[in-house]
Amino acid sequence: MRFDKAIIEFSSINEWPGSIEPELLKSAWKQLDRDTCLAGCGSLPIVHSFDLIPMLTILISFIDDLKSKNTNWDNLNYRVDLPANVDLSALETEAYCRLILYRSLQKIWFRKEYESIMNTRRLEP
Numbered sequence: 001m002r003f004d005k006a007i008i009e010f011s012s013i014n015e016w017p018g019s020i021e022p023e024l025l026k027s028a029w030k031q032l033d034r035d036t037c038l039a040g041c042g043s044l045p046i047v048h049s050f051d052l053i054p055m056l057t058i059l060i061s062f063i064d065d066l067k068s069k070n071t072n073w074d075n076l077n078y079r080v081d082l083p084a085n086v087d088l089s090a091l092e093t094e095a096y097c098r099l100i101l102y103r104s105l106q107k108i109w110f111r112k113e114y115e116s117i118m119n120t121r122r123l124e125p
Contacts, residue, residue, distance in 0.1 A: 022050040024108060025052065028108050035104070040075060045061075056097055060093050081103060082099065
């Protein structure tokens with residue numbers, strides 16, 4: 001799925017794929033935590049259950065808290081690697097949280113795919 005269609009296709013939390021592996025969600029949360037820290041927004045809260053709905057609830061609370069502070073959104077969006085053509089100011093908090101978590105999932109997936117390809121090439125004679 002193309003990333004720029006993610007906003008449209010995942011318009012509701014309930015429409016996310018229900019079979020996202022907990023390990024993948026855990027890796028995505030760690031990636032997003034790195035991104036928020038590097039953006040100067042602080043560390044994400046600790047998650048004890050790597051289930052999509054509770055994670056999004058925690059993330060929404062975290063982003064709502066950031067909205068009450070003087071947050072450099074451009075820096076966070078840059079770190080998360082959101083496309084510049086998306087009007088982030090038009091998104092509600094929940095949509096923004098789904099988008100940054102989805103982008104983190106993409107980063108993890110691409111990294112695993114790339115590592116898999118590279119490992120396969122190393123094993124070939």
